[in-house]
Amino acid sequence: MVLNSNQIMEIIPHRYPFLLVDRVDAMDETSITAIKAVSANEMHFLGHFPEHHVMPGVLIVEALAQAGAIVLLSRDEFKGKIAFFAGIEKMKFRRQVIPGDVLTLEVSLTKIKGPVGIAEAKCSVNGEVCASGTLKFAVGN
Numbered sequence: 652m653v654l655n656s657n658q659i660m661e662i663i664p665h666r667y668p669f670l671l672v673d674r675v676d677a678m679d680e681t682s683i684t685a686i687k688a689v690s691a692n693e694m695h696f697l698g699h700f701p702e703h704h705v706m707p708g709v710l711i712v713e714a715l716a717q718a719g720a721i722v723l724l725s726r727d728e729f730k731g732k733i734a735f736f737a738g739i740e741k742m743k744f745r746r747q748v749i750p751g752d753v754l755t756l757e758v759s760l761t762k763i764k765g766p767v768g769i770a771e772a773k774c775s776v777n778g779e780v781c782a783s784g785t786l787k788f789a790v791g792n
Contacts, residue, residue, distance in 0.1 A: 659674075
């Protein structure tokens with residue numbers, strides 16, 4: 652399944668400048684592969700090392716979480732709801748992300764019990780892992 656930004660906005664509530672998933676390349680009931688193209692025009696680069704642009708790690712994690720929310724909220728039982736962060740574990744950052752990079756976001760739901768769940772997440776640029784860890788979520792109205 653491929654989704655463009657308009658279709659993504661039908662699933663999750665995020666909007667510019669905080670929508671951090673540009674395209675979904677593949678998705679099934681438990682996993683997703685999505686893309687985030689990093690541009691020097693993004694607002695956070697005005698203040699996050701203006702002379703040496705580096706995407707903040709928290710926004711990399713947010714992009715992963717949004718990808719996870721897309722797959723989660725596409726499930727019949729969660730359609731029309733909102734996914735919230737419940738925790739982040741063992742997130743490691745291995746490579747800086749800079750303008751011009753295209754992040755590949757990969758998230759796999761590993762456990763769902765009621766409205767709470769766990770996902771394994773990683774992002775990479777040209778096959779080189781930038782960040783990886785475990786995300787926990789809770790689904791609300």
